[in-house]
Ligand SMILES: *[C@@H]1O[C@H](CO)[C@@H](O)[C@H](O)[C@H]1NC(C)=O
C-alpha cells in the first residue's frame with residue numbers, strides 16, 4: 474500500500490502557509506482516505522455494518538507506518554494482502570493417512586503435513602486452492618490412457634468426487650476458520666474478516682471421464698480451476714510427462730519425454746477451454762507440454778494460469794516453463810514488446826519455442842499468472858549432479874527470473890505443500906511464506922509487487938476470468954461428445 478500516504482508521512486510534511494499546517498493536512502488526508510475507503514467498501518460489502526468494519530480496517534492500515542526492516546515490513550504487507558496459495562494438497566494427505574475420515578485429524582494442532590491453522594496464521598495466509606487430485610489411471614495400474622484412447626472406464630471421477638467431498642467436509646468442519654469463497658470478491662471479504670478463503674482445483678483432464686458434464690458439475694461443487702493434464706496425456710491435451718517416484722528398474726522410461734498424442738490441445742480440449750471460459754473456471758497449464766500451454770494461451774478467452782511451475786531458464790526441468798513462453802507473457806506489457814533477446818536468457822536461445830516465433834504470438838486472454846512451486850525437484854540441483862538443493866533464495870531466483878522475463882505482475886505462489894515430501898530450507902511449511910517475501914523486499918521488489926505476489930495478482934486474474942464468464946453467459950453449454958464414445962448416442966427408436 475505504498476500508494477496511500479501513511480499518517481506519519483502526511484503529518485511530517487512541513488509547509489509555511491497556515492492552512493497547510495501539518496495537522497490540518499493530516500485531517501484532510503485522513504478525511505479523504507476514510508471517505509474513499511468507505512465508498513469502496515460500500516461497493517464491496519453487503520451491509521453498512523460490513524462497510525464500516527472494512528473502512529475501519531483500511532483506515533487502521535493507512536495509519537500504520539510501514540517498517541523499514543524488511544522482515545517487519547513483509548509481515549505488515551502480508552497482513553494487508555495475505556498469501557493465497559494456488560496449490561495445496563491437504564486432501565491428498567487426508568486420503569493417504571486417514572482414508573478421508575476428516576474426524577481422524579485436527580487442523581487446530583500441528584499435523585503430520587505442512588498445513589494447519591497455527592502455521593497458516595503464522596505464515597500470514599489468506600487461504601488456498603484445495604487440490605482435489607487423483608493420480609493418472611496408469612499410475613494406479615489401469616491400461617495406458619493412450620492405448621485405450623481415453624474411453625476405458627476408470628474410477629477417476631468417483632475418486633475426484635471423494636476428494637471434493639473431503640475438501641467440503643474439511644471446510645464445514647472448521648467453518649469458524651475456513652470459508653468456501655466462490656468468487657474473488659468473497660475471497661477478499663473472507664480475508665478481511667480474518668478467515669481462510671478457499672476454492673477447489675482439479676489437477677488433470679484425466680479426472681473428467683472424457684465428459685464435459687464433469688467439468689460443469691465440478692464447477693457447481695466449487696472447482697475454480699482445472700489443470701489440463703497431470704503427468705499423463707488427457708482427452709484434452711498433451712502432458713509434459715515426468716514421474717515423481719519412478720520404479721527403480723524403469724528410471725529411463727519414467728523420465729523420457731512423452732510422445733505427443735495430440736500435438737498440444739485436442740479438438741475436445743479446445744471445446745473444454747471454451748466451456749471453462751463460459752463457466753468462469755480458470756484454465757491451468759502446469760504439467761502440460763509447452764505446446765499445450767502455448768495453444769491454451771492462443772485459445773483461451775480468459776487469462777490462463779500455471780498453478781505450480783517454475784522457470785526452465787533457472788532450472789532445466791520438463792515441468793518448468795520455457796523462456797520463449799515467459800517472454801511471450803512479457804510482451805503483454807507494451808514497453809517490453811520487441812525487446813527480446815532469447816540467447817541472453819537462461820536457456821541461451823536453445824529452449825523450446827526459441828525459433829518458432831513463440832514470443833511474438835498474442836495472448837488471447839490478455840493476462841497470465843505463474844505460481845511458484847516450492848518442490849525442490851523443480852527449483853535447483855547441484856551442478857556436480859549430487860542431487861537437489863533448495864532454499865528460500867533459490868526459490869526467489871525463480872521469482873526474479875520470471876519477473877524479469879514475464880513481469881512481476883504475473884508471479885504468484887503455488888507451493889504444492891502437503892503434496893511434496895522434500896521442502897526448501899526456509900520454506901518448510903505454510904508458516905514460512907514471510908521468508909520469501911522478506912527476501913524479495915531485500916532484492917528490491919516494491920510493496921505493490923510483493924502484495925501482487927502474495928494474492929493481488931491471483932485475485933486480479935480471477936476477476937478477469939469472472940468477467941469473461943459474464944460476457945459469455947448467453948452462450949449455450951457445449952454438448953460435444955468425446956470421439957470414440959459409443960455409449961452416449963442419439964437413438965431414433967424408444968428405449969426397449
Ligand atoms: C543477445 O545476447 C547475446 C548473449 O548475451 C549477445 O551475445 C548478443 O549480442 C545479443 N544480441 C543482441 C541483438 O543484442
Ligand SMILES: *[C@@H]1O[C@H](CO)[C@@H](O)[C@H](O)[C@H]1NC(C)=O
Pocket residue numbers: 862863864865866867898899
Ligand atoms: C541457498 O543455496 C545457495 C546455493 O547453495 C547458496 O549460495 C545460498 O547462500 C543459500 N541461501 C540461503 C539463504 O541459505
Ligand SMILES: *[C@@H]1O[C@H](CO)[C@@H](O)[C@H](O)[C@H]1NC(C)=O
Pocket residue numbers: 621622624956957
Ligand atoms: C477406443 O478403444 C476401444 C477399446 O479398445 C475401441 O473399441 C474403440 O474403437 C476405440 N476408439 C477409437 C476412436 O480409436
Ligand SMILES: CC(=O)N[C@H]1CO[C@H](CO)[C@@H](O)[C@@H]1O
Pocket residue numbers: 619620622732734
Ligand atoms: C504412443 C501411442 O501409442 N500413440 C497412439 C495413441 O492412440 C492413438 C489413437 O488410438 C494412436 O493413433 C497413437 O499412435
Ligand SMILES: [Zn+2]
Pocket residue numbers: 676760781
Ligand atoms: Zn502437480
